[in-house]
Amino acid sequence: MTSSRPLDKFAAGLAFVLGLVTILAALGSQFIGGLQPCELCLEQRLPYYWGLPLLALVLILWNRLPLTVWYVAMAIVAALFAWGAYLGGFHSGVEWGFWPGPTACAGVGTDLSMDMLNDLQPVIGCDVVQFRFLGISLAGYNALISAAVVGLLLMAMAFQFRRRRN
Secondary structure, eight states: OOTTSOHHHHHHHHHHHHHHHHHHHHHHHHHTTOOOOOHHHHHHTHHHHHHHHHHHHHHHTTTTSOHHHHHHHHHHHHHHHHHHHHHHHHHHHHHHTSSOOOGGGSOOOOOOOSOHHHHTSOOOOTTOOOOEETTEEHHHHHHHHHHHHHHHHHHHHHHHHHHHHO
16 A cells, blocks of 8 residues: 555545445345345445445545544444444344344235335335345345444544544
8 A cells, every 4th residue: 555545545435435336236136136125125225325425525525624524424424334234233133033123024015005006016024035145144244344334434534533643
């Protein structure tokens, strides 16, 4: 690693790329691979939808943001992905039967509503694992990846703090 690229921006950029690849893979598994997300799956995508645009903005405005604004934005993104790690861990526990999922995750869609297009969509229970790799479900991988993003963002913040202090 050369000194021309600060470690703080590299760690934040790596967190962004990891998050972007993850959400694109989730969307690809749904729209190309045919996997149907449950309610918890969809909720786990929210940190990506909210956090990645904010992180992209921070990366674009890296040296132009006031330091306080930079730290607040990075903390917000880290908190969003910490929430995502929690959701992934919770969803994994539902899949393993450690605890029940929310009532929206029951997987029974017998009520019809005025939203007929939505009624035609299959309702997948949150305890149904559609794909595992090395014994870990997609929810489990999301928990691990979200935690890695948090770790990278915390590293970026620590590197920034150390760089500013010197």
